[in-house]
Amino acid sequence: MVDIIKIQYEQISKRLQQEVGLTEQQIEEKVNAKVEQLSGLISKEGAAHIIANEYGVKLFEQQSGKLQISNILSGMRNVEVLGMVRAVYEVREFNTEKRSGKVGSFLIADETGPVRIVLWGNQTDLMRDLKEGFIVKIKGGYVKENSGRKEIHLNERADLIINPPGETVNVSLSSSGSYASQSIRKNISDLNENDANVEIAGTIVQAFEPKFFEVCPQCKKRARQREDSFHCEAHGQVIPDYSYVLNVFVDDGTDNIRVVCFSQTADQILKKTKDEVLLLKDSPQLFSSVQTELLGNVIKASGRVTKNAMFDRLEFVARNATYPDPETELQKLKAEVVK
Numbered sequence: 001m002v003d004i005i006k007i008q009y010e011q012i013s014k015r016l017q018q019e020v021g022l023t024e025q026q027i028e029e030k031v032n033a034k035v036e037q038l039s040g041l042i043s044k045e046g047a048a049h050i051i052a053n054e055y056g057v058k059l060f061e062q063q064s065g066k067l068q069i070s071n072i073l074s075g076m077r078n079v080e081v082l083g084m085v086r087a088v089y090e091v092r093e094f095n096t097e098k099r100s101g102k103v104g105s106f107l108i109a110d111e112t113g114p115v116r117i118v119l120w121g122n123q124t125d126l127m128r129d130l131k132e133g134f135i136v137k138i139k140g141g142y143v144k145e146n147s148g149r150k151e152i153h154l155n156e157r158a159d160l161i162i163n164p165p166g167e168t169v170n171v172s173l174s175s176s177g178s179y180a181s182q183s184i185r186k187n188i189s190d191l192n193e194n195d196a197n198v199e200i201a202g203t204i205v206q207a208f209e210p211k212f213f214e215v216c217p218q219c220k221k222r223a224r225q226r227e228d229s230f231h232c233e234a235h236g237q238v239i240p241d242y243s244y245v246l247n248v249f250v251d252d253g254t255d256n257i258r259v260v261c262f263s264q265t266a267d268q269i270l271k272k273t274k275d276e277v278l279l280l281k282d283s284p285q286l287f288s289s290v291q292t293e294l295l296g297n298v299i300k301a302s303g304r305v306t307k308n309a310m311f312d313r314l315e316f317v318a319r320n321a322t323y324p325d326p327e328t329e330l331q332k333l334k335a336e337v338v339k
Helices: 009-019 024-037 044-054 121-127 171-178 263-270 274-282 286-296 325-338
Strands: 081-089 094-096 100-109 114-122 135-146 151-156 159-162 196-206 211-215 225-226 228-230 234-237 241-251 256-262 298-308 312-324
Touching: 009 024, 024 044, 024 135, 044 263, 100 121, 114 121, 114 135, 114 312, 151 225, 196 256, 196 286, 241 263, 241 274, 241 298, 256 263, 256 298, 263 286, 263 312, 274 286
Parallel strands: 114 151, 256 312
Antiparallel strands: 081 100, 081 135, 094 100, 100 114, 135 151, 135 159, 196 241, 196 298, 211 241, 225 228, 228 234, 241 256, 298 312
């Protein structure tokens, strides 16, 4: 299947302003006239494409090669970008009827904006030592759209070069908050399956004991028990490390949802270090007091929405969580409910 390159109306308008000198109002008038001329059988984007062509503006002149992040378009292939790492998310294993494997992602930015990088299969191993502030060069990526946002995906043929010599990116580390704000705040009742990069806030009304599982200490992939030892597909027999997942129910007044928190996000919710959380593995009775402390707290979490097919319900997989000022968040929640 061939991916169709998509360019948004705002991007076409910007090109016409820069290269032709038309004002935003003039472009809007020409687009509306073209839509009317074609009896409404064309979208605004389509009409803008025609106008750009009439003025000789080549929208797809560069479909591959090195690009600024703001210039990437859905459907592009063999894309090269340079950016600074803003956030690194956990690698997840998946197993569906069609395929199984692992997927990981991280966020980069250049002076024109941020974009999520998604890695598949063995490419996720490249994320092992990736840290915020590193410079990365992506070569051979392809661009997809996910819930209205562009992502650059890397398969086995793509390259991820960490801290390439002589390369710099004009992005300040102090501006990281602006990239975190890319998440869209939603009421729980408004969440939809496959919503990505959304934020919710609400009160913890239930919390369950963390579930622990063995992972390879080198690649963090799930380690499976074989007789009396544990084995990793990539590294053979290993002495396993442990990862964990914490589930809490959060209610924002419009609805409630299970929030799934893996490892570092669980640490944020529990306000504990990994070593402190691991104490609960051998002494689960200690969780009773922890649970009491959690209930009634207001949290803010960003992440994605998935469908739990077994229970036919939506769940929220958090990539980070914070404890905001309760009064401020409660006022926001009340305002949203009134709306």
